[in-house]
Amino acid sequence: MMTTINWNKVLDGIPDNASEAIVNSQFVSVLIEALGFTKNEMQFPQFPTGRSADTVDFAARKNIGTDKFLFSGVDPYLLVEGKGRAIATGARINLAEGTPKYNTTREQIKKYLLSPNCERAQWGIITNGIHIQLFRRHGKVVIPATACTLINKGNISAIVQHIKSLIDNPPKALTVCIYNNKGGVGKTTTTLNLAAILRKHKKNVLVVDFDSQRDLTRNLGLDVGNITLSDCLTDTKADVTKTVVPFNHKDKRGKIIHFFDVIPSSDDMEEFTDQRLAESKIQKGAKRLRDILKPFVFQYDYILIDCPTQWLFFSQSSLYASDVVLIPTKHNGLASLHNAARVITQFIPEIKQVRGDGGPIALPIFFNGEKITDPALQTANQEIEKIIERAKKDGLDLQPYYWPKSTTGKEIKTICSIPSYATIANAAFSHIPAVFLNNIALEHYSGLIKEYFLK
Structure with a gap:
């Protein structure tokens, strides 16, 4: 004893x-x-x-x-x-x-x-x-x-x-929010292909479409479950396990293969785009999603959350529910580079202060877009250098989030990159992530998970 x-x-x-x-x-x-x-x-x-x-x-x-x-x-x-x-x-x-x-x-x-x-x-x-x-x-x-x-x-x-x-009683899952306070950076595409490549590595994955626009749900051609995510937001007694819908696909021989699970978004989520309505109708407000996902952290290896751009109820809830925030950017998108800094220095600290448990944290940015030429990369790095220097004046060190391989006395301006190809964009018409269709997509997203998630 x-x-x-x-x-x-x-x-x-x-x-x-x-x-x-x-x-x-x-x-x-x-x-x-x-x-x-x-x-x-x-x-x-x-x-x-x-x-x-x-x-x-x-x-x-x-x-x-x-x-x-x-x-x-x-x-x-x-x-x-x-x-x-x-x-x-x-x-x-x-x-x-x-x-x-x-x-x-x-x-x-x-x-x-x-x-x-x-x-x-x-x-x-x-x-x-x-x-x-x-x-x-x-x-x-x-x-x-x-x-x-x-x-x-x-x-x-x-x-x-x-x-x-x-x-x-260790949780099994890592909960990842894919977010940037700038649209057009490929958050939904990243979420779907990240889920697909993790599944290829035999990880059990749950994807959450926490966006009233329902792009992820549509891309996969899914309908909502017996109970919707909206039901669970407003009714604390709703059975959250009934929100889960399996994403299956038939192979060339007609065999049904289960890839990963999804909590789809529903049409009635649109009403929560009104911040005041969301806070008045949803018990605990932006904290509610984390409670909804709690039963799943002991069941899945990864929980991936796709959310909209605006820093309102949906994105605040998603960061509050997450362990880490993965930030897609565009090398040729000035706003996305600067907004990544805003996520790291403003939005995440705001959530950390409310949560009081040290989380969430930001992962380093990655480039998600067109093929990068050397001149374009040089231009992007010049802008990043300005962002880092500006943050230093406020006592903040952003170098680990933009150039994570840099060390004291040795600046290494290497940033993980996913090039955009038509096969990735057009995968939505097949209602299946590009990783399952295209070897180039498979190769690049394999690099992404090895960079950030898997040893």
Whole structure:
């Protein structure tokens, strides 16, 4: 039986200027036990991640039969990176979100979670006994699972219990909103082909058409289910599972193949384009969609949401329900490049503040359009450079979202790109994603998911 932990005593025992070693021994080791791991289910200090000489402070996994993690060190489930409260000179270490030390520590845990020896790790924690944050890994994506929270005696028990409940009951799905506050960037086409290519990689996918224009639903030639998404928005007792419609297709031999599932949009969604009406008729307003999708996060590998451009009820709901936001842009569309920055710096922070759990986060932009010539790419990069420099004046670093492969001292202006071909655009007339019809589309969307989602 696990001993009840006296967290007041634990916190009182950590000096204000505690080194990393003290924080790890007096706080992190106790934290991991409180999360349900015994001493022979954790390794510390310095678990080798398999990436060069990188080591993470703690790794833990439940024992499996005779496989004792303390001895085998195989396939950790949880990684913890501890930090001190002060450095040797006495200068305080601040792990509050947005501080330089927080940013570097967050990147550390992301790197460790994606390392060869940690490929089955799902969770990572950063803490110095003053602040704490939990991260979840899904494929190549590492996302916040909690906000970066200031620890005190009044909340530490609740924080630990919340983290434990998350790691004991991990969601299966990554929920992705495909969004840019600019039309004509191919959001619907991206959503459909992303679903198709993920299905080709044997992932279980749910697509949500959260747009009153119903383009995605029409493109697939689908009708609504027994219960509509609109019904679920206004009636909290409606059975959300009955909104789901399978997208099937016959192969050349007439065999019916199930590709993925869809929650279609219905005609009556049009009334919610009136922001005031949506807020008055829908309990919890823009928060409602997230509640609707909750049952599905334990069923699917990916949930993809297609939503309209305007920053109103539909798009606000979609971002609120998502873990990550994938932002299509046009290399020759000045507005789409600038609006991507607006999504990252204005809309996502607005939703994060309301949610209070660290999400959603933006993925790097990608180009979705015509074939890019070298002069056109140079022009686009010049504009991106202006966007990045302008954001720096406001204390914001947008380089990871536009040029993610750049490092300190080495600027690499590489941006993932999906060229547009008639076969992709015309796939709508066949009511089937282009990935299933065209090898060129298949190749490029395979590159997209390997860039962003799959290891």
